[in-house]
Amino acid sequence: MKIYNSAEEALDCVQTGQTIMVGGFGLVGGPLTLIDTLVELDVKDLTIISNNLGEQGKGLGKLLEQKKVKKAIGSYFTGNRDVGDAFQRGEIEIDLLPQGTLAESIRAGGAGIAGYYTKTSFGTELSNDKEIKMFNGEEYVLEEALKADVAIIRAHQADTLGNLVYYKTARNFNPLMATAAQTVIVEVDEIVEAGELKSDDIVTPHLFVDRVILAKKILTKEGVIEHG
Amino acid sequence: MANPIQEAIAKRAAKELEHGQIINLGIGIPTLVANYVEHNHVFFHTENGMLGVEDVSEDDIDPNIVNAGKFAVGEAIGASYFDSAASFAMIRGGHVDVAILGVLQVDEHARIANWAVPGKNIIGVGGAMDLLVGARKVIVTMTHTSKDGKSKILKECNYPITSTRSVDMIITDLAVFKYIDGQLHLVELMQGADLETVEANTEASFINALK
Numbered sequence: 001m002k003i004y005n006s007a008e009e010a011l012d013c014v015q016t017g018q019t020i021m022v023g024g025f026g027l028v029g030g031p032l033t034l035i036d037t038l039v040e041l042d043v044k045d046l047t048i049i050s051n052n053l054g055e056q057g058k059g060l061g062k063l064l065e066q067k068k069v070k071k072a073i074g075s076y077f078t079g080n081r082d083v084g085d086a087f088q089r090g091e092i093e094i095d096l097l098p099q100g101t102l103a104e105s106i107r108a109g110g111a112g113i114a115g116y117y118t119k120t121s122f123g124t125e126l127s128n129d130k131e132i133k134m135f136n137g138e139e140y141v142l143e144e145a146l147k148a149d150v151a152i153i154r155a156h157q158a159d160t161l162g163n164l165v166y167y168k169t170a171r172n173f174n175p176l177m178a179t180a181a182q183t184v185i186v187e188v189d190e191i192v193e194a195g196e197l198k199s200d201d202i203v204t205p206h207l208f209v210d211r212v213i214l215a216k217k218i219l220t221k222e223g224v225i226e227h228g
Numbered sequence: 229m230a231n232p233i234q235e236a237i238a239k240r241a242a243k244e245l246e247h248g249q250i251i252n253l254g255i256g257i258p259t260l261v262a263n264y265v266e267h268n269h270v271f272f273h274t275e276n277g278m279l280g281v282e283d284v285s286e287d288d289i290d291p292n293i294v295n296a297g298k299f300a301v302g303e304a305i306g307a308s309y310f311d312s313a314a315s316f317a318m319i320r321g322g323h324v325d326v327a328i329l330g331v332l333q334v335d336e337h338a339r340i341a342n343w344a345v346p347g348k349n350i351i352g353v354g355g356a357m358d359l360l361v362g363a364r365k366v367i368v369t370m371t372h373t374s375k376d377g378k379s380k381i382l383k384e385c386n387y388p389i390t391s392t393r394s395v396d397m398i399i400t401d402l403a404v405f406k407y408i409d410g411q412l413h414l415v416e417l418m419q420g421a422d423l424e425t426v427e428a429n430t431e432a433s434f435i436n437a438l439k
Contacts, residue, residue: 099355120358
């Protein structure tokens with residue numbers, strides 16, 4: 001694990017054609033500093049795995065505007081009209097998953113499980129073309145695990161080893177994505193010395209974490225502000 | 229925001245909740261149900277990762293505490309936070325007692341459509357399908373007819389269905405239906421509604437089980 005001074009340096013491993021997981025449920029728990037730097041990078045054909053794809057022209061929405069997204073995997077893109085328009089024009093592929101399936105597929109990806117069966121989406125348009133199997137007289141849908149080259153996530157605090165704790169509902173997909181990518185980059189509100197976080201409170205142990213930066217964009221009641 | 233019709237539906241739905249239950253509320257009318265529940269009577273779960281949701285006053289808003297509709301909420305005594313996989317394990321795994329959901333349509337087998345509209349891009353589903361699969365009891369709150377006066381309780385949904393699972397109860401501005409033994413049963417008229425109006429505005433067939 002290494003602490004980086006800037007988002008630019010922390011993201012220097014991102015390359016064209018890669019799959020990137022992005023934490024957050026809307027703005028809450030989103031790695032806002034890393035996202036804003038990611039959109040500036042000279043890379044394209046990205047596959048983005050994230051619950052949402054930002055808003056129109058904001059956050060990950062910018063990445064879409066710049067036509068750097070090849071495919072989006074997530075559960076709720078309705079909040080950004082550009083996603084539907086880009087899909088209609090054939091500019092992006094979309095893999096829409098129920099939110100629980102998205103979460104579980106990431107969990108499986110990080111846990112070395114190739115796929116699993118869930119009842120969710122059986123009999124609906126979202127399970128067209130997916131394998132169905134009966135267990136105890138009920139139909140289940142085969143879902144495959146999700147993994148990524150890079151995950152960018154947000155936590156509340158990191159210690160100098162890379163142990164992470166989260167804050168309130170800003171946790172959401174972040175601890176899951178921390179397990180499921182080759183390189184895991186985290187932005188945090190605060191970095192403390194190893195030993196300062198209570199061992200019992202640590203949600204993501206440091207073995208999952210590769211790079212840490214201090215967040216420069218903070219979500220407040222008044223919206224996102226620059227910090228420091 | 230809410231009108232008296234929505235309030236009446238929410239108030240009726242609240243009567244279904246039992247002490248100590250774990251409840252997940254959808255967006256819209258379902259959110260209003262919390263206003264009619266006694267303090268500490270039940271525990272509210274939100275799929276973005278919190279158990280113990282309560283209202284928050286403007287002064288106490290924390291931008292990092294939101295519900296699945298991304299609205300600011302408060303933290304009840306004994307509240308807990310967890311990741312999205314754990315949250316949906318609670319839902320899919322049958323640990324949520326009641327889900328109260330808004331819908332676009334419901335058919336006569338009490339199957340609902342609440343996630344997509346034909347002719348529009350299908351780009352959002354959220355937690356709707358998981359809730360249908362996993363919640364022990366599903367209550368639908370809805371206006372009986374669409375804005376142009378068409379029945380939303382149909383023989384068959386023409387919007388894509390959310391699940392093959394039938395919901396347990398439908399509460400509208402006109403009536404309350406229960407789904408029993410494969411058929412919709414009209415069990416109650418809402419205040420000011422009569423049987424004729426319910427019949428005229430319900431395309432699905434149902435059994436009159438009014439007492």
